[in-house]
Structure formats: structure tokens, C-alpha cells
Amino acid sequence: MEATLASILAASTPLIFIVIGETITEKAGVINLSLDGTVLLSAMVGFAGAYESGSVIVGFSAAALVSALAALLVAYSSIALRLNQVAVGFVLFQLTGELSAFLGDPYVRVPGPTVAYRPIPLLEDIPFVGKVFFQHDLIVYGSIVLIFVTYWFMFRTRRGLKLQAVGERPEAAHSRGVPVNRLRYLYAAGGGALVGMGGAAYSLGAKIGWSEGHTTGLGWIALAIVIFGGWHPYRAAFGVYLFGALQFSAIKLQDVFPDLTQVLGTLPFPIMIFTLVLVYSDRVRSLTDRYPALRGILGSDPPSAIGTRFDVD
Amino acid sequence: MNLADLWKRSRTGVLAVAMALVVGILLLLVAGANPFEALGVIIDGSLGSTARFGDTLMVWAPLVLAAAGLLITFAAGLWNIGVEGQIVFGAIAASLVAREVSGPTWLIVTLALLAGFVGGGFWAFLAGLLRTYGKVNEIFGGLGLFFVAQALAVYLVLGPWKRPGVASTSGTEPFPRESWLPTLGSTRLSWVAVLVAVIAVLVVFYLLRGTRFGLRLKAVGKNMRSAFLLGIPTGRYMLAAFALGGGLAGLAGAVQATGFHHKLVPSISGGYGFLAILVAMLAGYAARWIAPIAFVFAMLAVGSTLLPLKLGLDSSVGGVLQGVLVLFTILAQGWQARRQDRSDGMAVGPPETPIVPGEVG
Numbered sequence: 234m235e236a237t238l239a240s241i242l243a244a245s246t247p248l249i250f251i252v253i254g255e256t257i258t259e260k261a262g263v264i265n266l267s268l269d270g271t272v273l274l275s276a277m278v279g280f281a282g283a284y285e286s287g288s289v290i291v292g293f294s295a296a297a298l299v300s301a302l303a304a305l306l307v308a309y310s311s312i313a314l315r316l317n318q319v320a321v322g323f324v325l326f327q328l329t330g331e332l333s334a335f336l337g338d339p340y341v342r343v344p345g346p347t348v349a350y351r352p353i354p355l356l357e358d359i360p361f362v363g364k365v366f367f368q369h370d371l372i373v374y375g376s377i378v379l380i381f382v383t384y385w386f387m388f389r390t391r392r393g394l395k396l397q398a399v400g401e402r403p404e405a406a407h408s409r410g411v412p413v414n415r416l417r418y419l420y421a422a423g424g425g426a427l428v429g430m431g432g433a434a435y436s437l438g439a440k441i442g443w444s445e446g447h448t449t450g451l452g453w454i455a456l457a458i459v460i461f462g463g464w465h466p467y468r469a470a471f472g473v474y475l476f477g478a479l480q481f482s483a484i485k486l487q488d489v490f491p492d493l494t495q496v497l498g499t500l501p502f503p504i505m506i507f508t509l510v511l512v513y514s515d516r517v518r519s520l521t522d523r524y525p526a527l528r529g530i531l532g533s534d535p536p537s538a539i540g541t542r543f544d545v546d
Numbered sequence: 547m548n549l550a551d552l553w554k555r556s557r558t559g560v561l562a563v564a565m566a567l568v569v570g571i572l573l574l575l576v577a578g579a580n581p582f583e584a585l586g587v588i589i590d591g592s593l594g595s596t597a598r599f600g601d602t603l604m605v606w607a608p609l610v611l612a613a614a615g616l617l618i619t620f621a622a623g624l625w626n627i628g629v630e631g632q633i634v635f636g637a638i639a640a641s642l643v644a645r646e647v648s649g650p651t652w653l654i655v656t657l658a659l660l661a662g663f664v665g666g667g668f669w670a671f672l673a674g675l676l677r678t679y680g681k682v683n684e685i686f687g688g689l690g691l692f693f694v695a696q697a698l699a700v701y702l703v704l705g706p707w708k709r710p711g712v713a714s715t716s717g718t719e720p721f722p723r724e725s726w727l728p729t730l731g732s733t734r735l736s737w738v739a740v741l742v743a744v745i746a747v748l749v750v751f752y753l754l755r756g757t758r759f760g761l762r763l764k765a766v767g768k769n770m771r772s773a774f775l776l777g778i779p780t781g782r783y784m785l786a787a788f789a790l791g792g793g794l795a796g797l798a799g800a801v802q803a804t805g806f807h808h809k810l811v812p813s814i815s816g817g818y819g820f821l822a823i824l825v826a827m828l829a830g831y832a833a834r835w836i837a838p839i840a841f842v843f844a845m846l847a848v849g850s851t852l853l854p855l856k857l858g859l860d861s862s863v864g865g866v867l868q869g870v871l872v873l874f875t876i877l878a879q880g881w882q883a884r885r886q887d888r889s890d891g892m893a894v895g896p897p898e899t900p901i902v903p904g905e906v907g
Contacts, residue, residue, distance in 0.1 A: 266685070314880025319625055319685065320827060321876065327824060328869030334862035335573070445862075453689055460686060499697040502690035509687075510680040 235364040237481065242377075243369055245477035247435040247448075249376040251455040252462065252469045253383050254427025258304060260387065260464055261420035262400035262538040263311065265304045266322030269452025270329035271425070272432045275300040277337035279433025280443040284345035289437055292346070296433035297426035303329060304425025305418065311542045312414045318540055326452070334445045341444050348372050348438040372434045379427070383466040396420055400536030403543035413543050428455075457505040463512070463534055476501050562878040566871040573866060579857050587856050588849030588864065598848065600735030604806055605818075605844035606837075607739040608633070608798035612822035613829070613836045614743075614750040615794030619670075620831050621754055622787035623767030628673050628688020629795045630819030632666040634695040636796025637803040638702065639665025641718070641810040644725035644803065645707070654725040655738060658804050659797060666796015667789040669695060674788030678781040684788075692819075700812045707810060717811035727805035736805040743801075744837075746794050751833035763787055795819060821847075824872045843868055 251272060258265050265271070275296035283292025303325055310316040348370040356367040366377070387393040395416060398406035403413045435451070436443050458476060462469025479500050511517055521527050574581040592602045612629055619626035626632075640662040647654050669691060676687035700715070707718045727736035754760040765773040766783045774780045802814050825843055829835035850864030 310877065310880060314877065314884055316876055316880045321873075323627070323823060324827065324869060324873045324876065327820060328866065328873055331862045331865030331869055335577070335860050335866050338577075338860040445860075450693075453693070457686065457690065499693040502693045506676065506680075506682055506687060506690045509682040510676065513681040 235361055238365045239368065241474065241477040241481050242365065243373050244439055244481070245473050246373045246376040247431040247439050248451065248455060248458070248473045248476070249379065249470060250431030250434055251428050251451065252458050252473055253379055253466055254424040254429075254431065255455055255459050256424070256462065256464055256466060256469050257383065257387075257396070257427065258421050258424030259459060259539055260396055260400045260536055261417050261424075262403060262536055262541065262543070263304070263308050263417055263421045264318050264322065264540045265307050265421065265425065265428075266319055266456070267303055267307065267325035267329060267452075268428065268456055269450065270326040270331075270333070271300050271303045271428060272435070272448050272452045272455070273333040273446070274303070274329040274336075275429035275432030276436040276448050277333040277340065277432075277443050279429070280345055280436040281337065281340050283433075283437055284340060284343065287346060289346055289348055292437055293430055293433045297429040300429025300432060301422040301425040304421040304428070308418050308421035312417060315542060315544070318542070330449075333447075337443050337445065342442060345442065346437070347441050348434075370438055372430075372438050376434075380466050380470045387466065397536070400538055403538050407543070407545065414545065417543075431455075454501050457501050460535075461501070461505045461508050464536060465534065472501075475504075558878045558882045559875065562875040563871070565878070566867070566874045569870050569874070570867050573870075574859075574863070577859060577863075579859050584853060584857060584859065584863065587852050588846060590849070591852035592845040592849035596731075597733050600730070600733035602841075602844045602848045603735050603740055605816075605847050606840050607736075607743040607805075608801050608816070608818045609822055609825060609840040609844055610743040610836055611746050611798035611801065612795045612819050613825040613840055614746045614833065615666075615791035615798075616822055616826045617750050617754065617791075617831060617833055617836070618763070618794070619787050619791040620826060621760070621763050621767050622784050623770065624677070624784060624787060625685050626670065626673070626688055626788070626791055627685050627820075627823065628670065628690075628692050629792075629822060630815050630817070631688065631692030631695040632669045632792040632795035633799040633802070633815040633819045634692070634699050635669035636662035636666030636793075636799030637810060637814040638695070638699055638799075639796065640800035640803045641702075641707075641721070644721040645718075648722070648724070651724045651726075651728065655727055655804065658725060659738075659742065659800050662796045662798075662800025662803075663793040664796070666799060667793035670788040670792020670795070671785060673792075674785040677788075678784055696812070696815075699810060699814060703810055703812055715812050717807065717809040720809045721804065725804055726808050727801070734806070736801070739801040739805045742797060746797065747833055747836055750794075754833060759786075795822075798822075821868070824868060828872050828875055 251268065255265060255268060278299045279292040279296030281292075282295035283289050286292070306325065307318055307322050310321040311318045350368075350370050351374075352369075353367040353374075357363040359367070385393075387396065395406065395411050398409075398411060399413050399416045399420075407413050432448065435448050440447070454476065458469060458472040461472040571581040574584050591598060593599055612633060615632075616626060616629055619629075640658040643658040643661045644654065647657055670688075673684055673688040673691055676682040677684045680687070703715065703718055704713045708714075709719045727738045729736050754764065762773070762778050763783055763786075765776070765778060766780050766787075770780050773783075798818060799814060802816060802818075803810055807814065821843060822840075825836060825840050829839050846864035846867055850861045853859040853863055854861050
């Protein structure tokens with residue numbers, strides 16, 4: 234049991250970075266649809282960077298940089314060029330995915346550096362908890378910290394409130410002196426950097442190495458979980474771990490229902506659709522309006538200006 | 547029209563192509579290849595012989611079908627990214643006919659294509675229902691349904707439709723010969739597939755240009771609220787756009803199954819749905835450009851499969867060039883619109899609609 238939970242936690246780590254990163258970007262009103270390609274490219278760049286330099290830190294930084302640039306390009310196209318975010322994001326999805334195969338060709342299936350295993354002294358000896366939480370590499374601890382820090386930043390700080398305002402009511406934020414577009418650039422880049430670290434966490438930790446299509450599908454799953462998570466870091470993290478548990482059971486059930494393995498892997502999507510239909514239905518809407526306590530579980534709080542641009546004229 | 551006018555009109559496109567070429571050449575140089583040699587291999591690999599030309603057209607046909615379908619959903623202001631799933635479901639429906647129906651070729655082929663159209667249309671219709679009644683954005687509803695269709699294909703290939711004795715991801719047992727799309731000579735080129743694609747483009751061109759339905763569809767796409775206030779049943783129009791567009795994508799799947807693979811394989815869509823979105827973007831969402839642009843894309847796709855053999859390059863070169871080309875084209879449009887008129891942005895594609903549900907009429 235402890236081993237199962239620990240491995241779900243470790244396997245979910247890249248997705249935590251990706252989902253939290255995209256949640257931040259979307260909270261600011263920018264949707265980065267390129268995720269599936271960007272994650273591939275950053276996984277490749279992270280591995281190549283670590284391989285060439287011998288340093289995992291260089292790998293993570295390079296991955297974060299590449300992914301942040303992709304997210305910045307989406308923001309720039311929307312803000313400065315007034316192009317459609319979805320269109321640019323989609324093109325970048327194709328382009329970055331193909332680039333990862335093209336540029337990553339020399340690195341296919343070569344052994345390279347990996348994130349070091351770092352059990353935390355004393356804490357690792359706590360029964361059960363120690364084995365689940367404190368016998369991992371640094372990135373796994375980082376992902377758990379990230380969930381709480383993001384929550385605290387978003388909902389407990391002034392900057393976090395501005396972040397929400399920018400994605401929620403850009404006009405109102407602007408009229409109160411918040412630099413809407415500058416913050417959108419900032420959070421697109423920041424969220425993008427986290428997505429890139431998720432990519433590197435995959436190729437340097439969760440599923441070590443690089444081969445073509447290494448993370449294919451992960452980006453789309455992340456976009457689905459952001460929605461399932463209602464743009465809330467805790468619920469998003471819950472979505473990631475739920476998905477991790479589903480995948481783990483799918484592997485375990487492989488012998489029992491060999492036909493169903495593939496089907497179980499796609500469960501996040503029906504679950505996401507079902508959640509969306511549920512939370513947007515009039516009945517649930519009126520229920521959450523009447524009982525605010527239910528909102529945390531059933532409500533969905535999408536940034537109202539997501540996917541649109543804000544012009545200052 | 548004099549030369550200056552011509553330059554003004556085509557400037558954006560020329561600059562975008564030039565920039566894409568420069569980036570492409572740089573990338574090839576970085577990879578240690580001679581760009582002109584690579585281009586030669588791509589052209590020779592896609593047009594060099596009758597057989598290769600046939601292969602190129604067999605990529606062209608589903609690409610054109612999916613792109614033509616997308617023009618309809620784009621016209622209605624919908625981002626039908628689930629097109630890939632509609633191809634898969636169309637292929638599944640066509641495979642069902644090819645496996646179960648026996649009779650003369652013309653009958654099975656007609657029924658299989660029809661089944662593909664209905665299957666793809668049905669799958670898109672589901673995304674449409676989710677959008678209009680469930681308020682689920684079509685990007686995510688469609689994507690979700692894509693993965694479901696994909697899982698269904700894998701399930702069928704490994705489960706109920708597996709080859710006798712062996713379950714393999716290489717696909718089902720080949721369909722009976724009678725259900726294969728007839729081919730020209732010894733090539734793999736099916737004239738039926740090409741014919742269906744040509745008809746589809748012409749129909750979509752006419753539909754969006756010369757009919758009341760097309761006009762109202764575009765009204766819905768441009769401004770749903772106004773269209774609704776003008777008395778257009780926007781929800782119904784959106785559903786119709788999904789069904790028609792998905793139907794054409796489903797035809798692409800039927801062509802893939804009965805004309806190319808002659809069986810159901812897990813990767814039956816070949817990524818043509820996603821590629822078709824790029825084709826539609828590059829065509830500026832205009833039907834008249836779909837065929838030539840899809841041809842260039844098909845050339846890149848087929849020709850670059852020879853690059854690993856001849857030059858030791860990864861075959862993703864073709865995909866990189868496609869992506870670079872589309873990216874620079876839409877960026878160039880943005881730059882030009884920005885320069886021309888700083889107050890009136892140029893619309894590229896469907897209007898921006900928030901990803902979150904709004905009121906649908």
C-alpha cells in the first residue's frame with residue numbers, strides 16, 4: 234500500500250507541474266493550447282540539456298526557458314498581434330511536437346543523468362507517511378510544495394488577487410491601475426516555465442530518457458485536468474492524483490481485463506466532460522448558489538476572460 | 547491590376563513563405579544536411595514516380611476531406627479540434643460495413659463511405675450537443691470524444707475484431723477484397739477517394755458561398771448574439787455545422803480504412819485531422835485554397851519519409867516545415883494588420899469566444 238501510494242505520487246509529479254503551470258497561465262486569461270507539443274519539446278530539451286552539460290539543473294532550466302518562450306509567443310500573438318490564442322496555440326502544438334522529434338533525434342534512447350534520490354532524514358522514518366512522502370527525489374517534494382504555494386499565492390496574497398482580476402475582469406483591473414497585459418505576459422511565462430519543468434521532470438525522473446513521442450497525450454490530459462480542477466490548485470492536484478491512481482489500476486488490471494487497459498487510460502476525458510456538464514447544469518448551479526459550502530466540491534470557477542484579449546486603447 | 551497592387555496584396559504571403567524557408571534552411575543546416583538536397587528528396591519522394599504520386603494523392607484525399615469539413619465548422623465560429631476523433635469514428639463505421647456486408651464492390655463501397663459520413667457526423671454531433679446543451683466548449687468536448695474514439699478503435703482491434711488467434715496493434719484482419727476502394731493500375735491510388743475529395747471541396751465552396759444556409763452559418767460564426775436576435779436558430783445551425791463537418795471528416799476516415807489500410811488500425815486517423823486544421827488556417831479558411839495547400843502538405847508528408855533513408859534525417863522535417871510555414875503566415879498576418887490599422891485588428895479564423903460557457907441561443 235505504501236509503495237503503491239509512493240509510486241503514484243512519484244509518477245504524478247510531472248503532471249503536477251504541468252497542470253499547476255497551465256492553471257496559473259489560464260487564471261491570467263491566457264490559454265496555452267500548445268501544451269501537448271510544448272511538454273514534448275521541453276522533455277526533450279531537458280534531457281538534452283542535462284546530457285550535454287552533465288547537470289540536471291541545466292536541463293530543467295533549459296526546459297523551463299523553452300516552454301516559457303512558447304507560452305510567451307501565445308501571449309504576444311494575442312496581446313500585440315491580436316491573433317486568436319487558440320489558433321496560435323494549436324500551431325505551436327504541432328510545431329513544437331515535430332521539433333522535439335527533429336531536434337531530439339540524436340538523443341533517442343541514450344542513457345543520461347537523472348534526478349538524484351533524496352530521502353529526507355528523520356521524516357522518512359515515520360511509519361507509513363515517511364515511506365509515502367519522504368523517500369523521493371527533490372522534484373517530487375518540489376511538486377508537493379508547489380501545490381500549497383500556488384494556493385497560498387493565488388488566494389492569500391495581493392499579487393494573487395491581481396492575477397485573478399486580470400483573467401476575470403480585465404477592464405475593472407485596468408481601471409484600478411493593474412497593468413493587465415504586462416501581468417499576462419508575466420504569468421504566461423511563469424506558468425510556461427512550470428510546464429517546461431514538468432516536461433523535464435518526465436524525461437529526467439518519472440520516465441527517464443528520450444524517444445520520439447515520449448510524452449504524447451500528456452499535454453491534452455493536463456488541459457483536461459485543469460478544467461476538471463476548476464482552476465483551483467488543490468482540486469487540480471486531486472485530479473492529477475486521481476488520474477495517476479486510475480492509470481495505476483489500469484496497469485494492475487491488465488491481466489484481468491486485457492482489453493480495457495487502453496480504455497482506462499482515456500478516462501480523464503469522459504470524467505472531465507461529465508464534470509463540466511455537471512457543474513454547468515442549471516440544477517447544480519442553483520444548488521451551489523444556495524449552499525456556498527458545496528461550491529468547493531461542485532462549483533467551477535473559470536476565469537471569465539480566458540481565451541480573449543484585452544486591448545488598451 | 548498593376549505590379550505595385552499585386553505586391554501589396556501578396557506581400558504578407560510572400561514574406562511568410564520566405565521567412566519559413568529561411569527558418570527551414572537554418573534548421574536543416576543545424577542538422578547537418580544540405581537543404582537543397584533535402585528539398586530534392588522530398589520532391590522526388592512525392593512526385594518522382596507514378597506510384598509515389600499516387601501515394602501523395604492518397605494523403606491528399608483524406609486531408610482535403612477533413613479540411614473541407616473544418617471550413618464548415620470554422621464558418622460557424624467553432625473550433626472543432628475533435629476532428630481527429632470524427633475521422634476515427636468514421637473509419638470504425640466504414641470498417642463495420644466492410645467487415646459485415648457482402649455484395650458487389652460498388653454497393654459495399656457506397657455503403658462504407660455513407661457509413662463513414664454518418665459515423666463522423668454522429669461523433670461531431672455529440673460534441674455539438676455537449677456544446678449547445680451541456681455548455682462544454684467544443685475544444686474540450688471534441689478532444690475528449692477523440693480520445694474515446696481512439697480507445698474504441700484500439701479496443702476493437704485488440705478485442706472483438708482481433709485477427710483470429712492473435713491480437714495485435716497492427717490492425718484487424720484485412721477486409722474482403724470487394725470492399726476495397728478500386729485503384730488505378732498497379733498504384734495504391736484510388737480514384738474514388740480523389741473524386742469524393744474533389745466533390746467535397748466543390749460542395750463546401752458552393753455551400754459557403756452561394757447558399758442561404760452558408761450565409762446564415764457565417765452570420766452565426768461572426769456574431770452569434772446578433773444572429774440569434776435576427777431570428778436564426780443559432781443552436782440548430784451549430785449542430786448542423788458539426789454534423790456536416792464531422793461527416794466529411796468521417797469520409798476521410800472511411801477512405802483511410804477502405805482505400806488505404808484495407809483494415810482498421812489503431813492509428814487510423816494518421817494525424818490528418820490535426821494537419822487539416824493547419825491546412826485550413828494556411829488557406830485563410832477559404833475553400834479555394836484547400837486543394838493546393840493540402841497538396842503541398844501531402845508532398846511534405848510523403849516525401850519526407852524518404853529522408854531517413856537517403857540523408858539520415860529524421861522524417862519529422864516535413865512536419866517541422868509545415869508548422870513553421872503556418873506559424874509565420876499567421877504571425878505575418880498579425881504584423882501586417884497591426885501596421886495597417888492599429889485600431890482594427892485583423893480577424894484570423896473564428897472570432898474569439900471565451901473558453902467558458904456563455905449563453906447559447
